[in-house]
Amino acid sequence: xxxxxxxxxxxxxxxxxxxxxxxxxxxxxxxxxxxxxxxxxxxxxxxxxxxxxxxxxxxxxxxxxxxxxxxxxxxxxxxxxxxxxxxxxxxxxxxxxxxxxxxxxxxxxxxxxxxxxxxxxxxxxxxxxxxxxxxxxxxxxxxxxxxxxxxxxxxxxxxxxxxxxxxxxxxxxxxxxx
Numbered sequence: 001x002x003x004x005x006x007x008x009x010x011x012x013x014x015x016x017x018x019x020x021x022x023x024x025x026x027x028x029x030x031x032x033x034x035x036x037x038x039x040x041x042x043x044x045x046x047x048x049x050x051x052x053x054x055x056x057x058x059x060x061x062x063x064x065x066x067x068x069x070x071x072x073x074x075x076x077x078x079x080x081x082x083x084x085x086x087x088x089x090x091x092x093x094x095x096x097x098x099x100x101x102x103x104x105x106x107x108x109x110x111x112x113x114x115x116x117x118x119x120x121x122x123x124x125x126x127x128x129x130x131x132x133x134x135x136x137x138x139x140x141x142x143x144x145x146x147x148x149x150x151x152x153x154x155x156x157x158x159x160x161x162x163x164x165x166x167x168x169x170x171x172x173x174x175x176x177x178x
Contacts, residue, residue: 040083055164056154059092062161067096070118070125070136072107077165090165092152093118093125095136099156104163105138106150113170116149125149146173 059075073094079086093105105125109116114129124141125134132143139148153164169176 043083044081056162057090057165059094059161059163062094062096062102062156063099063159065094065096067098069120070095072118075163090163091115092163093149094161099159102154102156102161103138104152104154104161106152106166106168108150108168108170109145110140110147110150110168110170110175111143111145146171147175150175 055077057075057077059073061073065071065073071094072091074089074091077088077090079088091107093107095103095105097103107115109127109129109132111127111130111132114127116125116127116132116134118125123136125136125138126132127143127145130144132145133141134145134149135141137148138151140146150166150168152166155162167178169178
């Protein structure tokens, strides 16, 4: 059998420089990687004012809807969380009372957040999930819904409708925003 001898590492200046260069390059790469992964985390944790409660979105075609008739309308909003941006389409029920006055309902039943619809022949809103029925003023006239239909904040400027989307907790008697 042959005998193996350990050779000590060279301490020559050029070997030390190569090792230090590789260690430094690895540390720089890991530092850059850590920095790049930390930015999204920090931006997610720091609250921004972009999604503030004062965000009203324009609802198209409001001047064209008939007065006194519940009308299902849709509008788009941009949802931005950290570096992810999504276009979100919301639907709402609007009853136009005058050019500057309306009632805007969330499309979600306050019982379990199912989507209800309006039946013009009965002049009432009805939820297909559990049978809650509401009149045009939003009052619950039948079924298990614990409160009237949820209204959404709105404003009318220059004849155009602007709505602030809000989501409310279901199955409780109080209107509590999530």
